[in-house]
Amino acid sequence: MPVALVTGGGGGIGAAVCARLAADGHAVVVADLDLDAAERVAKDVGGTAVCADVADPAGNADMVAWALDLHGSLDLLVLAAGIQSDVPPDPGLDVVRYRRALGVNVDGVVFGVDAALPALARSAGQVVAVASLAALGPEQANPVYALTKAAVVGYVRALSTPLAARGVRINALCPGFTDTPFLGITGRLLRKQKMPLLAPDEVAAAVAGVAAGDGTGEVWALVPGRPAYPYAFAELPASLRSDGTEAALKPFLSAK
Ligand SMILES: NC(=O)c1ccc[n+]([C@@H]2O[C@H](COP(=O)([O-])OP(=O)(O)OC[C@H]3O[C@@H](n4cnc5c(N)ncnc54)[C@H](O)[C@@H]3O)[C@@H](O)[C@H]2O)c1
Numbered sequence: 688m689p690v691a692l693v694t695g696g697g698g699g700i701g702a703a704v705c706a707r708l709a710a711d712g713h714a715v716v717v718a719d720l721d722l723d724a725a726e727r728v729a730k731d732v733g734g735t736a737v738c739a740d741v742a743d744p745a746g747n748a749d750m751v752a753w754a755l756d757l758h759g760s761l762d763l764l765v766l767a768a769g770i771q772s773d774v775p776p777d778p779g780l781d782v783v784r785y786r787r788a789l790g791v792n793v794d795g796v797v798f799g800v801d802a803a804l805p806a807l808a809r810s811a812g813q814v815v816a817v818a819s820l821a822a823l824g825p826e827q828a829n830p831v832y833a834l835t836k837a838a839v840v841g842y843v844r845a846l847s848t849p850l851a852a853r854g855v856r857i858n859a860l861c862p863g864f865t866d867t868p869f870l871g872i873t874g875r876l877l878r879k880q881k882m883p884l885l886a887p888d889e890v891a892a893a894v895a896g897v898a899a900g901d902g903t904g905e906v907w908a909l910v911p912g913r914p915a916y917p918y919a920f921a922e923l924p925a926s927l928r929s930d931g932t933e934a935a936l937k938p939f940l941s942a943k
Pocket residue numbers: 694695696697698699700701718719720721724739740741742766767768769770791817818819820861862863864865866867868869870
């Protein structure tokens with residue numbers, strides 16, 4: 688039975704991913720800062736729960752060690768833990784909130800991959816990082832959040848080649864607004880404007896679809912009413928030398 692570890696698995700999208708992966712035949716380890724929530728989800732999906740703060744390297748090491756102690760291997764790491772930045776684009780940056788947003792949304796991805804890589808390399812496993820449409824949009828009301836998710840997209844694209852050398856795949860999914868507690872008051876505003884929202888189950892299905900593919904370094908976008916699709920980034924123009932000849936930036940600057 689393949690083994691999946693899901694961060695942020697105690698709520699919202701992560702909980703839906705746990706349910707979907709369990710239904711698809713994975714043994715699921717539910718990692719969350721909120722242990723009670725993780726235990727509730729684990730009970731529902733027949734998995735196990737572990738308390739982990741993804742902003743902390745030790746938390747990531749512990750959750751991977753827990754999964755390995757329990758199951759002996761790890762095939763799929765889904766990085767769904769994330770927070771709203773709550774840093775308004777006004778003068779007087781709230782440095783504590785800014786650092787926390789980067790800690791959870793960016794460090795949580797970097798530390799999570801780092802902790803799981805040896806196990807994933809042994810199983811030819813993979814990572815799916817839940818970024819956001821805010822990275823591709825970008826979300827102007829929430830620049831720090833957009834910054835963190837753009838960082839995830841850049842990291843996944845850049846990391847895919849070195850990970851491929853170890854037989855590990857990594858992809859990102861960028862969902863649009865999804866109906867979870869994460870949206871807070873924005874959810875009410877969006878509903879008032881009759882803006883369609885994704886259901887967590889739809890995002891979970893897209894995560895499962897990305898995991899079932901064979902690509903790497905891909906960034907999948909997902910909006911309500913449409914199937915997930917691989918987002919196409921524009922190619923960079925070649926540099927021009929002083930003699931007018933072109934110097935291709937590939938392979939120095941390319942996801943592939
Ligand atoms: N809801 C949306 O509209 C939306 C859209 C695009 C992307 N996303 C992204 O999807 C992911 C999940 O969002 P959601 O809507 O399910 O949010 P949510 O708030 O419903 O759930 C997030 C879960 O992550 C956990 N968590 C928070 N900080 C943590 C930490 N430091 N360590 C471990 N767990 C932690 C929470 O306890 C919670 O269970 C996030 O990365 C978010 O940025 C959400």
